[in-house]
Amino acid sequence: MNSRRSWVIFSAAVFAYLVAIMQRGSLGVAGVEATERFDIAAVALSTLAVVQLAVYAGLQVPVGVIIDRIGPRSLIIFGATLMTLGQSTLAVSETLPVAIIGRVLVGAGDAMTFISAIRLLSVWFSGARLPVVSQLLGTLGQTGQLLSIFPFALALHAWGWTPAYLSAAGLSVLAAVVVLVFVSDAPLGATRPGPPIVWRTSLRHLTESLARPGTQLGFWSHFVTQSSVTMFTLLWGFPFLSIGLGYGPNGAAVLLSLILLSAALSGPMLGILSSRYPFRRSNIVLAIVSAMGMAWIAVLAWPGQPPLWIVVVLMLVIAIGGPGSLIGFDFARTFNPARSLGSATGVVNVGGFLASLVMMLLIGVVLDVIDRARGGSGIPSEMYSLDAFRVAFAVQFPVVGAGVVFLLAARRATRRKLHEEEAIEVAPVWIALGRAIARRDRSDRA
8 A cells, every 4th residue: 555556546546537527527618508509498408417417426326336346447447438428429419318318428427437536545545645645636636627628618619519529538538548557456465355245235335334424424524515616617607607797708717727726725735634633524514614605695695796806716715615525535434344435435425416416406497487587588698697696506505504404413423423432522623622722721831
């Protein structure tokens, strides 16, 4: 573990995940073009993204179980193959049903990539380095969004729909080849499991994992942190910035790239904090969610057109939710044995994407309702107005708010279990801070 070979595996996993993120986000920058190509309304456009995320979320637990049986390398390769087929289908599609088939394939392939990469890291790295490299995987992988924001968007506008999506499909072919050549499931000489466990045993491990409060805490942590930034970058951010706020395609691309910059800077810091303060990870999650909520309120409640600087702040703050969501996988790893880690990781990964698809669909519904109330023109410049987005984006608050309630309940159960089984008592953060200040005062007087 933690060898040079480990870093080769890490690099290949990052590349595969980077390409998957690019395929996942390619629809986000093509939302306006898709509206015109398929002659669809906002709720139909959201269906394209929602069906992709629904497939992604729905496959997380089955994929997690399969990883425990056959290993992550084969799944990453198969996932890249499915994304190749999906993007190729989307490239030639001229009707919404065919496009939906393409996004279903992309969602299925994407579902196999991240948790397989996370599982690889848990085998090739150990100790305090593991949370850090997990954050690096998420941070570096998110640069795939840059490929969709700039090269893909430029190709879309310069070459047109079909050549751009076929080019994207070619990158998944390359990712499959890289993983095939450079990745193995475990170090040479490492103790490997015996024959694959039977499905009944896999399902028992899954049931045990679902019952653990630590897994539930990871699920809800992922739910509340990732959903806002995923909804924004995968679908509604580009129309909001380019049309709603009037920055145009180029301005929207630059602003979306700030999300990646912020994630790249905050990810390693969150990894260090999670490693250094393992009993305060839920407080980090709640701090991130609070900051995101305040940033959204500032933009949506601003009278008239919000100034550019506050929009920039929104980009920088919601971006932290991406690397912040990886704390959920730390919970899964901490509170589950190795035999069910794949299942637990799959369960956690459902959280953020479940919340994201609910948000995407609700926002599309609200935008369509507002458009119909105004006469139902269906014109993007009217459908995606700033006033319409003010109302539509407000659906985030009840969704995330419900997640926070469940997170607090899961945290309480997790801390109670820690106290019962390991005699570890985690005091509320204000009490812990008071004790730390008191100890410092006593130390200073001594």
